[in-house]
Amino acid sequence: MYFKISFYFLSLFLVLGCSSKPLTLEEQDAKAYLKFIKVVNTIKKTYVDEINTTTLINKALEGMVANLDAHSAYMTSTKMKILETQTSGEFAGVGMVLSFKERALSVIAPIANTPAFRAGIKSGDIILRINETPTIGIDIQEAVSHIKGKVGSIVKLTIARGKSHKLLKFTLKREIIKIKSVHFKKLTPKVLYIKIDTFDKNVVHQVKKLLKKQNPKGILLDLRGNPGGLLSQAVGLVDLFVEKGVIVSQKRASKGDEMSYYASSRNTNTLTKLVVLINGASASASEIVSGALQDKKRATIVGEKTFGKGSVQVVLPLPDEEALKLTIARYYLPSGRTIQAKGVVPDLVVYQKEKRDYLTEKDLKGYLKEEKSITSKTKHSLTLEDFDLKPYSRLFKRKIFRDDKQLRVGFGVLMGKIDE
Numbered sequence: 001m002y003f004k005i006s007f008y009f010l011s012l013f014l015v016l017g018c019s020s021k022p023l024t025l026e027e028q029d030a031k032a033y034l035k036f037i038k039v040v041n042t043i044k045k046t047y048v049d050e051i052n053t054t055t056l057i058n059k060a061l062e063g064m065v066a067n068l069d070a071h072s073a074y075m076t077s078t079k080m081k082i083l084e085t086q087t088s089g090e091f092a093g094v095g096m097v098l099s100f101k102e103r104a105l106s107v108i109a110p111i112a113n114t115p116a117f118r119a120g121i122k123s124g125d126i127i128l129r130i131n132e133t134p135t136i137g138i139d140i141q142e143a144v145s146h147i148k149g150k151v152g153s154i155v156k157l158t159i160a161r162g163k164s165h166k167l168l169k170f171t172l173k174r175e176i177i178k179i180k181s182v183h184f185k186k187l188t189p190k191v192l193y194i195k196i197d198t199f200d201k202n203v204v205h206q207v208k209k210l211l212k213k214q215n216p217k218g219i220l221l222d223l224r225g226n227p228g229g230l231l232s233q234a235v236g237l238v239d240l241f242v243e244k245g246v247i248v249s250q251k252r253a254s255k256g257d258e259m260s261y262y263a264s265s266r267n268t269n270t271l272t273k274l275v276v277l278i279n280g281a282s283a284s285a286s287e288i289v290s291g292a293l294q295d296k297k298r299a300t301i302v303g304e305k306t307f308g309k310g311s312v313q314v315v316l317p318l319p320d321e322e323a324l325k326l327t328i329a330r331y332y333l334p335s336g337r338t339i340q341a342k343g344v345v346p347d348l349v350v351y352q353k354e355k356r357d358y359l360t361e362k363d364l365k366g367y368l369k370e371e372k373s374i375t376s377k378t379k380h381s382l383t384l385e386d387f388d389l390k391p392y393s394r395l396f397k398r399k400i401f402r403d404d405k406q407l408r409v410g411f412g413v414l415m416g417k418i419d420e
Contacts, residue, residue, distance in 0.1 A: 036060070066139075069327050070099065070364035071313050077321040079141040093148045094155060094172045096121065097227040098140055101363040105135040105143055108307065108359055109225045109281035111179065112197045115172040121159065123225075123281040124359045128167075129158035149174050163357070181229075182206040184214075185400060191414060192216035193400070193407075196237075199229025199285040204236035211240070211269060218273040218414045221289075224303060224406070228284025231312075235261045238292045243268040245296065248288050250312050250329040257329070273417040274299035275410045278346060280358025283307035288331060291344040295334040300382070300417065301346040302410040308361035310339025311368050327368060341370035348382040350409045387412045 023031065040056050058076065065074040073079075095114020096107050107125040110117040127135050130146040138146075147155055157170045181203050183195040192214050196203060228234075231248075238247045243265040250259045276290045276299045287306045293299035312329040330340050341361050361367050389412040395401070401408050 062139075065324060065326070067366055069311070069368045070361070070366050071309075071311060071325070071368075072327045073140075073325045075141075075315070075323040075325055080321055080323055092151045092174050093144075093177050094174060095177050096147075098127070098143060099359070100140070100365050101126070101359055103136070103365060105138070105140075106359050106363075108283065109227050111177065111227075112195075112225060113180075114177055115175055116170075119170050119172055121157075121170065122161070124161070124357055125168075126160040126165070127157055128160055129156075131156050151176055182210075184210055186214070187220065187400070187411060188395070190217040190418065191220065191411070192218070193220045193222065195222040196226055196286075198226060199233040199237075201230060201233065203229075203233040204240070207237060207240060211272070216272055218275070218418045220275050220277065220407070220410050220414055221299070222277045222407070223282045223286040223290055224277050224279040225281040226283070226286040227281070227307075228286055228309065231261075231285060231288070234285035234288040237289055238296075239263045239268070241269055241272070241274060241293065241298050242296050243270060246334050247292050248334070249332040251332055252329045259329075273414060275414040275417070276301050277303045277406055277410050278306050278344060279304040279406070280307060280356060280360065282344075283309045283361075287339045287344050288333070291333040291337075291339060294344065294347065295337075300348065300413050301344065302348045302350055302413060303346050303406050304349065304351060304356070304358070305345050306339075306343040307358070308339060308341045308343035308370075310341070310361075330368070338370060340368055348384070348386075348409065348413065350384070350406045352403075352405050384409065387416060 040053065040060075043056060044051065044053065058074075061074040065072050093114075094116045095111035096116045097109050097111065099106055099108050105127045107116075107121055107123055107127065109123050110121045127143070129135065130143065133146055135143060147157075149155060151174055153174050155172050155174060157172065159168045159170060160166065161168055179198055179200060181196060181198050181200045183197070185193045187193050192210065194207065194210065196207075235247050242263040244263050247261045247263055249261070251257065274293060276293060278286065278290050278301060282290065282303075283306065287308070287310065290299075290301050290306065294301045310331040311327045312331060313325055313327050316324045316326060318324060330338055332338055343360070387409065389396075389408060392408075392412060392415065395411075396408050401411070
């Protein structure tokens with residue numbers, strides 16, 4: 001079969017080579033396929049070690065798809081098993097969301113209440129070694145396979161941090177990572193603090209239960225460090241507080257396709273006041289929620305500019321249990337602005353102590369470019385001077401508020417909204 005295909009393209013090449021007319025799109029495609037086959041055959045004949053065609057094609061597919069953008073990938077059966085384990089909601093590891101920044105394996109965010117989080121690993125940390133294995137030249141799936149292991153076993157990480165690239169070493173004990181997505185605490189009889197660590201399939205259900213049971217006048221919704229998750233849960237969460245209009249749209253600029261997700265007026269809570277906390281490690285679904293609530297003027301957003309992941313990926317199955325994880329669209333907020341490579345800018349910018357150098361979408365190799373024609377219609381004019389936090393100084397002595405300036409400010413903003 002391979003020789004028949006090669007003969008077909010060789011015949012086509014002879015035809016193309018003799019023509020002086022501009023090539024049609026079909027002829028250009030045929031010429032590109034011919035080039036590919038020629039390179040494969042040349043490597044097989046002249047490469048220093050023996051290498052089979054399947055290995056060469058797999059390597060070519062991995063490189064081709066990885067160079068489309070930062071989130072697309074060709075998934076072999078082995079990598080698919082790793083991905084399925086990661087998305088199952090329970091796995092043995094240390095709890096980090098990883099990506100590449102300028103070919104360096106970097107931490108987007110540690111997952112709350114995991115070994116990585118408790119050890120003090122931070123967004124932007126660069127992982128140089130996993131045990132004795134250098135991370136240069138490996139991909140995300142390989143890195144994950146090195147970090148994962150038996151429950152109770154040890155993994156050692158060598159990390160570079162900050163602009164000075166200070167070297168740090170961490171020894172972490174692997175645990176079963178059970179991601180409990182929603183945590184809550186009553187700050188006052190009328191204010192509920194809700195922390196969402198990731199958008200798994202239970203988020204909307206759990207928040208609904210909290211609203212019904214607690215019936216708060218104000219909610220402080222904490223999406224800091226939340227790397228995203230299921231779009232359906234992000235849309236459903238916004239729909240709890242917004243009664244009409246578009247929540248988010250997916251568009252493919254080159255195709256003209258658009259799919260929009262709308263709010264429903266059924267069981268909508270329009271009375272509870274909202275403040276949302278975000279930071280540079282809030283990504284994807286977190287950005288949809290915070291950006292949509294901001295565009296709808298339903299919440300005040302406090303904290304730092306978000307990560308900027310506004311692209312849509314799907315996993316398309318291939319034969320032999322392989323798959324393509326492919327970027328198919330960009331997300332757009334209700335105002336028409338894009339999140340991609342821009343992020344969500346808070347209404348009130350608040351740094352914990354000083355401005356942190358978070359890893360962002362723009363730092364990723366091959367990130368999908370933002371669309372410059374679309375601009376934000378939201379004005380960000382609030383300042384710390386607009387809010388008096390002194391009346392809450394006694395409350396701020398509680399452990400939850402200590403060393404968390406963003407939480408204190410967010411609470412003050414929320415109380416101002418409740419007392420209006």
